[in-house]
Amino acid sequence: MTKKPKLEHSELSGEFTEDDVTVLVDIYRPAGTQQDWKMEVVTQNEDLFEWDEPFPTDREAFDEFLATVARDGIHSFLDEDDVPTTH
Template sequence: MEREPNLVISSASQRIVEDGVPFEVNIYKLEGGDGWSLEVVTEDGTSIVWDDLFEDDRAAFEETISTIRREGAIAFVNGGSNVVPFKR
C-alpha cells in the first residue's frame, strides 16, 4: 500500500494584519507536488482558497498582499461578492 504524501507548510505562512483586519495566510503543497496552494482565513473563520497553484511560496504570499490591498481588507470580512460562505 502506497503512503499518503505529506503536507508541506511554507515558512511564508503567517498571520498578517492589513488595515487593522487580521488574516491567517496558509501556503502549502503536497510533498513532491507541483505548485503551492493559497488559503486566507479571516478572523471569523471564513476560508478563501485560490483556484490556481503558485510556482513558489513567495509568489503565493505576494498574491495575498496584492489582492487584499486591491480589494480592500474589509471586502473579505463583509462577505463581499468574492466570498462564498460555507453552510454550518
C-alpha cells in the same frame, strides 16, 4: 478511511494584520514534493478563501495575496457584517 497527505507549509504562511483586521495566510503543498503551492486565507470568523489556481512558488502566492490586499483591501476578506466601523 482516506488518510490526509502531510503538508509542507511555506515560511511565508502566518497571520497578516492591516487596519485592525487579522487573517491567516496559509501557503502549502504536499510534503516531499515539488508540486505547485496552494493558498488560502482564513478570517477571524473562520471564513475560508481559496485560490483556484496553484502557484509555481510560495513567493508568487504571497505576492498575489499582497496584491489582492493592495487592490481590494483587507476588508475584502470579511462579510459586510464583520467589517469594523469607526464612530
